[in-house]
Amino acid sequence: MDPIVVIGEGGHSKVVQDLISSSECYQIIAILDDKYEEMVEKNGILYGPISSVHDVLARDGCAKIVIAIGNNHVRARIAQRVRIDDEKFATLIHPSAVISPSACIGSGTVIMPNCVVNAAAKIGSHVIINTGAIIEHDNYVGDYAHISPNVTLTGNVTIEEGAHIGASATVIPGIKVGKWSIVGAGSVVIRDIPDFKKAVGCPTRLLD
Numbered sequence: 001m002d003p004i005v006v007i008g009e010g011g012h013s014k015v016v017q018d019l020i021s022s023s024e025c026y027q028i029i030a031i032l033d034d035k036y037e038e039m040v041e042k043n044g045i046l047y048g049p050i051s052s053v054h055d056v057l058a059r060d061g062c063a064k065i066v067i068a069i070g071n072n073h074v075r076a077r078i079a080q081r082v083r084i085d086d087e088k089f090a091t092l093i094h095p096s097a098v099i100s101p102s103a104c105i106g107s108g109t110v111i112m113p114n115c116v117v118n119a120a121a122k123i124g125s126h127v128i129i130n131t132g133a134i135i136e137h138d139n140y141v142g143d144y145a146h147i148s149p150n151v152t153l154t155g156n157v158t159i160e161e162g163a164h165i166g167a168s169a170t171v172i173p174g175i176k177v178g179k180w181s182i183v184g185a186g187s188v189v190i191r192d193i194p195d196f197k198k199a200v201g202c203p204t205r206l207l208d
């Protein structure tokens, strides 16, 4: 198994750690979170602040990294702050997920149990495709987006960078959700949503 460093130790990290165990490809060598002030070792795993990531990589040059933080803004900020090459970030896919051979998935992205990613879907870097989400054919999902549990993105949907689609929302074909926008849980999106907006309801209305 290859070594991996997990950044973040909150709720989303617990699920990512389970995903790492079930994929049987990686072994966690370090968990980094700013609640730690200095590096300590417990049961063979290093715990330390996020700034120690370069020290950990210096000890084990083959190690991959995943930023296991649910907040899109924080995940993006850390990805930019650590200044580590894209190829060092692992793409983690749960064994129960069904991924089309023609789908393209970026580095640092995690795909949780029971997701489906269909033909020609293109998913960026540091994206969360959460439990049971369906990403249909020809979708584009930008970097740092979060597609929450049980979301359905139908065909030809575009989700721009950093957007968050709340749990169980549905987006109808051909719709675009703008960058860093938020779609409420359970919403049905039938019109494009501009950048930096919140939209809720069925069909969605924009919040101020």
Ligand SMILES: CC(=O)SCCNC(=O)CCNC(=O)[C@H](O)C(C)(C)COP(=O)(O)OP(=O)(O)OC[C@H]1O[C@@H](n2cnc3c(N)ncnc32)[C@H](O)[C@@H]1OP(=O)(O)O
Pocket (backbone or CB within 6 Å): 130, 148, 149, 165, 166, 167, 182, 183, 184, 185, 186, 187, 198, 199, 200, 201, 202, 207
């Ligand atoms: C494993 C995991 O946990 S993954 C995480 C998944 N997370 C989610 O799915 C959370 C998604 N977040 C939401 O749905 C939130 O309600 C948000 C972000 C859309 C809105 O949050 P806020 O900005 O705090 O809005 P607030 O609660 O003040 O509500 C504003 C208005 O929108 C309405 N509203 C809020 N959320 C929704 C919703 N999901 N559907 C319909 N209406 C909604 C409120 O009733 C209120 O309406 P009013 O002004 O007519 O009274």
